[in-house]
Amino acid sequence: MKLEGGKISSSQLTFLIIGFTIGSSVILSPGQAAGHDAWLAVLAGLGEGLFFAVIYTSLAARFPGKTLVQFNDLIYGPYLGKVISIGYLWFFFHLGSLVLRNFGDFFTSIIYPETPMVVFILLTALICASATRNGIEVIARCSIILLSLMLVTDLVLIILLLKDMEFTNLLPIFDLPLKEFIRASHSAATFPFGETVAFLMVIAFLNNVKQAKISTAAALTIAGMFLVTASVRNTAVLGIVATTATYPSFMAVRIIDIAHILTRLEVIVAIDLLAMGFLKISVLYYGTVLGMAQLLKLRSYLPLVLPVGALMVLLSILQFDSVTENIAFAFDIWPYYAIPFQIGIPLLSLIVAVLRGLPKKEGGSK
Numbered sequence: 471m472k473l474e475g476g477k478i479s480s481s482q483l484t485f486l487i488i489g490f491t492i493g494s495s496v497i498l499s500p501g502q503a504a505g506h507d508a509w510l511a512v513l514a515g516l517g518e519g520l521f522f523a524v525i526y527t528s529l530a531a532r533f534p535g536k537t538l539v540q541f542n543d544l545i546y547g548p549y550l551g552k553v554i555s556i557g558y559l560w561f562f563f564h565l566g567s568l569v570l571r572n573f574g575d576f577f578t579s580i581i582y583p584e585t586p587m588v589v590f591i592l593l594t595a596l597i598c599a600s601a602t603r604n605g606i607e608v609i610a611r612c613s614i615i616l617l618s619l620m621l622v623t624d625l626v627l628i629i630l631l632l633k634d635m636e637f638t639n640l641l642p643i644f645d646l647p648l649k650e651f652i653r654a655s656h657s658a659a660t661f662p663f664g665e666t667v668a669f670l671m672v673i674a675f676l677n678n679v680k681q682a683k684i685s686t687a688a689a690l691t692i693a694g695m696f697l698v699t700a701s702v703r704n705t706a707v708l709g710i711v712a713t714t715a716t717y718p719s720f721m722a723v724r725i726i727d728i729a730h731i732l733t734r735l736e737v738i739v740a741i742d743l744l745a746m747g748f749l750k751i752s753v754l755y756y757g758t759v760l761g762m763a764q765l766l767k768l769r770s771y772l773p774l775v776l777p778v779g780a781l782m783v784l785l786s787i788l789q790f791d792s793v794t795e796n797i798a799f800a801f802d803i804w805p806y807y808a809i810p811f812q813i814g815i816p817l818l819s820l821i822v823a824v825l826r827g828l829p830k831k832e833g834g835s836k
Contacts, residue, residue: 476607480681487689493750504654514655516694519663538670566754570786635706664812671757
């Protein structure tokens with residue numbers, strides 16, 4: 471029984487992973503704890519993230535056509551496998567609610583302070599619900615258009631900011647204690663690179679699973695270079711302020727003023743957040759409802775879309791009292807909270823699958 475009949479190409483997977491990885495990193499800068507060495511922390515985090523990706527794609531290659539929920543049963547058995555799958559569905563659901571909250575916090579604190587947060591969260595969730603109902607093919611096609619536009623506009627913003635950049639703000643290089651640098655780089659690895667574990671619910675629908683490793687590695691590298699560039703730009707423009715600002719990219723772009731005519735371009739950052747955040751939430755939303763349908767052995771995941779979306783909206787509103795709590799969770803707690811889901815269980819799953827010779831040949835697997 472197939473709950474998803476769609477197929478995506480390797481190029482669509484690449485675009486989708488890039489957009490997903492950038493996601494809310496458009497406004498929240500990974501590696502920010504490293505100060506003016508944030509770009510180095512992101513680069514080191516990318517290296518760790520590529521190691522994660524090797525594990526994810528190796529698992530997907532061993533179980534072609536099967537999602538995380540399906541091959542957990544094969545690796546751990548029907549009971550323990552389902553417990554682990556439930557844990558992952560919570561992880562995807564929770565991460566989706568966190569990204570939704572990023573939307574709400576950003577727009578209510580920066581753009582529309584008089585508008586209730588629930589308005590932005592609910593509207594975003596409804597758009598993502600529509601994409602989720604239409605399946606992974608639609609989400610993947612959207613990623614090509616949205617990411618292309620975002621990369622072009624970001625390049626324009628960098629060019630316009632060149633005159634405001636002071637690259638001496640990046641000096642001295644690597645003056646951070648090693649322990650703090652490792653902590654910052656691991657934070658950058660778990661947010662956002664390790665979050666691509668969600669694609670273990672998507673790679674099953676790739677029309678050529680053998681290309682998953684190349685597509686994933688290329689996507690993470692491109693996304694990583696984008697984030698490194700954004701970090702360098704923000705530090706060069708804002709200096710020490712970039713290390714303490716809640717939304718450094720927004721602040722940096724706000725400085726653009728060409729002859730008092732070309733101004734207020736920070737709205738582009740908000741649009742980029744809408745586009746990339748939409749892709750990220752949609753993938754997490756899709757993975758959650760598809761996985762639940764597979765666990766419950768439903769014929770379709772569509773009846774789950776609205777109930778899960780409503781719960782995601784509710785959690786996003788209730789889990790933090792302020793934007794400060796949200797940011798603190800993202801940079802101080804998330805790097806440790808995510809370890810079992812991003813590296814612990816996937817690595818264990820790959821080791822067990824190799825030791826047990828899974829998948830079995832000729833009817834050895836159900």
